[in-house]
Amino acid sequence: PLPTHLMAVAMGAFRTTSAGEVTLNTLTPGPNDDWVLDTAARALAFFADWLGVPYPFGKLDLVLLPQVGTAGMENSGAIFLRQGSVSAATREAATLIAHEIAHQWFGGLVTVAGWEDLWLNEGFATFLAPKALAAIAPDLVDDAAETRQVREALHADWAPTGRPLRHAAATSGEIAELFDVIAYRKGAGLLSTLQAWLGEEVFRHGLGLYLHRHALQAARSDDLWSALESASGQPVSAVAGPVADQPGAPAIRLHWKGQALTLTRVDPALGPLPLQLKLGLADGQVVHADCLLDGTAEIALPAPLLWAFANAGAGTYVRSLPTAPRPPLAALTDAEATVLLEDAWLSLWIGETDLLACLGLIR
Ligand SMILES: [Zn+2]
Incomplete structure (x- = not known):
């Protein structure tokens, strides 16, 4: 089953162009549309290959909208993008497209069991997008800028107002507050730490286990630790658990x-x-x-x-x-x-x- 927040319907006089499984839908065609379609098609192929898990939803529509609440929304099989956010072939635009496509696996194929584990969605999408860029648009890669963005979380994490990565939310206001630098960038920073420790091949193998074990189901942080432990034989839970459950930066x-x-x-x-x-x-x-x-x-x-x-x-x-x-x-x-x-x-x-x-x- 899919979580309801990933279901969406778009209606309008869309013009469509396709490349493989990806279809671009736009009300007002723009000069960058071909680049958006090509970037999405290549990011989709990259993630299926890198994760070793095929794209799970058959077709992928990109719906370019003139006005939308966020720059991107990862509805399963129907990603909404704010047209102005992808109107030029920039690093930010490619990162946004790759981020929403990474969510098709992390958030869509395996969703989170509760809002307290939201970081699994946003941390993975933030962590994986630069990998896609390095493969499909190496001229747009800026390692120092990526590093600086993760370091922003260290600043927030030191502050007395910091929150744990895993953090319960009950009301819609509390849920909205979870979409912050901690979920996105501390989440990506923790995943990067685990990859640097276990090595990329073992880490990839662990992610494949996690996706296969929990495909079309909900998972928690403990399920990720468990899959990475199966792949590596290392005490992942002891390393990652305290960083996820307590505020503050190592x-x-x-x-x-x-x-x-x-x-x-x-x-x-x-x-x-x-x-x-x-x-x-x-x-x-x-x-x-x-x-x-x-x-x-x-x-x-x-x-x-x-x-x-x-x-x-x-x-x-x-x-x-x-x-x-x-x-x-x-x-x-x-x-x-x-x-x-x-x-x-x-x-x-x-x-x-x-x-x-x-x-x-x-x-
Ligand atoms: Zn996201």
Whole structure:
């Protein structure tokens, strides 16, 4: 069965054009319509392939509307799009199309058992859209911008008004409040953390299990943890459960002396945290190390440490307190450098570091 909020009817004198399973419906044809149709058709094929699960609803109508409440709505098999949001071939437009198509699997094929697990819908659509872009429109990809958007959730998550990712809602007003930066971007950040930890192939396998086990049914966060545990043999529930059930962002402090690196959790209540480290050694080597950090850990290195960066690949939803000396920007990717600067800004905002120390980071 489909949830009622994903059922929709559109009536009007639509002009239609089709590409495979996808039909574009528009009242007023525009110059970007062919791009919208082509982008949607390719995103649909990408997700079916990447997830290993065929598109579940037979046909997919894109309904371009001049006025609609949100930029996009993922009705199963009949995505509504605000025409003005897809009137140019931009990263934002491609992301919107890919986001709504990802919902056909996450939200449509497997829907959520209650509003408290809404993040499963929005977190997955937010997390998966950039993957489609990388495959179908690589010229529109902006890794640093994607990283910055997930980091926005860290700011909201630190605030005393923050809420847990899994959060009950009873009234329509409370439900509307759930569609926030936490559901979309902390959700995507948690999924990205799990992918970085388990590896993309194992993570994909786990998602396939989740979709097959719960196809055309409702699922909860625990069902996702369980599928990922089946695929990986790792304690996914212990890692992801506390991050989903409690407010607040994972945070760590790095400290080193000679060949010994010490990592300390600043938020010990949030469960074990998988980290991928990038470390610059005095002998010129840059080495990588993985760690499942619960409390404090010490890592012994083959040579004295010059600098350390705790978010190699920029995929982990964690903030690090600034270190001195900082990693050289030349040793980081654009997304990693974005993490470094965003973390410094957040530490300054919280009051853990001062402006001069922060400016020292960007000199
Ligand atoms: Zn969405």
